[in-house]
Amino acid sequence: MTIYICVDDTDNLNSRGTGRLARAIAGTISKKYPVIGVTRHQLYVHPDIPFTSHNSCGVIHVDSDDMEIMDELFEIGKKEIYDDFIEGSDPGISVAHDSQILPSLVAYSKDAKNTVLNQEKARTLAKNLNIRLEGLGGTEDGVIGSMAGLGLAFAGNDGRFLMKGNIRDYLGPQSVETLLNAGIDAVYTVDGRLVTEGIVMNPEGKSVKPCPVNGKCILFVDTSDGMLQAVKRD
Template identity: 50%
Template sequence: MTEITIYIGLDDTDIPGSRGTGRLAHDVAIAVSEKYRAYAITRHQLFVDDRIPYTSHNSNAVVHVDASGPDVCREIFDISKQAMLDQFLEGSDPGLAVGDADQILPPLIVMAQDAKTTVLDQELPRALAKNLGIRLEGLGGTEDGVIGAMAGLGLAATKDDGRFLLLGSLRTIMKETDVETLLSNGVDSVYLPDGRQVTSGIIRLGGGENKKKKDNRYPKPSAVAGKTVLFVKEREDGIYQAYMRR
């Protein structure tokens, strides 16, 4: 079955002390949602290496839009570009990529996987964009953000990488919830690291290892083998602590 999704990849949009790329992705999603349904945002971890300039974690963000077609891709690219330019920060090196699901072919996925373990330059991402018909543009600075923007498309399309920053109404679930609520709001399953599936009980959000990060107090499940999975650690009988995988 053909997937109907347009992916918007963003990277290198921030500078030290500014809000991150994930926050800007939310604003892009809001702008796009005036015409199309942006149903998810995922975060993807790229290679951390001293040879790669990055602000804090070297991660990108991808907005998932329920739409398809070349004309729609062009329109979504223009909307996203304007939203990013409106918040451009001097000193950042942003890149923007927009592609339909059927444009994200194996060579791009392999390049995206390489971006998690290897230092890349702009040559290959730009060549892939040209040959696959994907809209790609650097929006300032060195334009190195085109690397992560293209990598984001490839990683998101596998549905086997990254974690969700936005999915349905999950952001409205704060601090503590139960497994049943998660399963009725977009999470496919809840697992402990040792493979045991959690089908009932209380899930604490935030606190634990993330107690200083207020934005972690809502569920951020991972994309694993086409499923949306929240990983938890057992605290006591019937009570679990959610944790985020990179």
């Protein structure tokens, strides 16, 4: 079972991004509890939605069925946000266990990818599902994306991993074997072929960006140029 902590709208144009903060929170949590990974989820980009650069949220996945630790996880994330609060940001944070993420939240989360939503809807949904949700400054509009991230992460087929195993330790081109040992479950070509060997080309200084697919961590590669080229997907 999994507990999800989602943060959204924690940055401004001159600060570190939400993904980086989510990884920092994951690092603190991992000192005490097993962290599966951190995922990034793209939300709706629309003129009526204030956002910094890409309107994405970050979700920390904790491997636990102990709902009694949820308040502690929430407070860890809340402290990290307050300790690094950025003026001009409108952060929101939420925490939920698998059992709390019901179809209504999954539907809301899908809507957040192509519809303008509001705080009232997010807060009402959180109250009805007994999900802890809080705005931590500014307009508190981050609560909208924070709720959405929970459902998208739970569904297991959205976004990409910002952190999984130790894949961030391997930069630039790497062997398929190395990437599989680092935390990726499988490598597939974009046209559906399983890849078990070879060198995956990736920009120097960058780690690969695998995606959640049916609850697995999958790296997609393109072979159109005759080589295995890592693909970055949203």
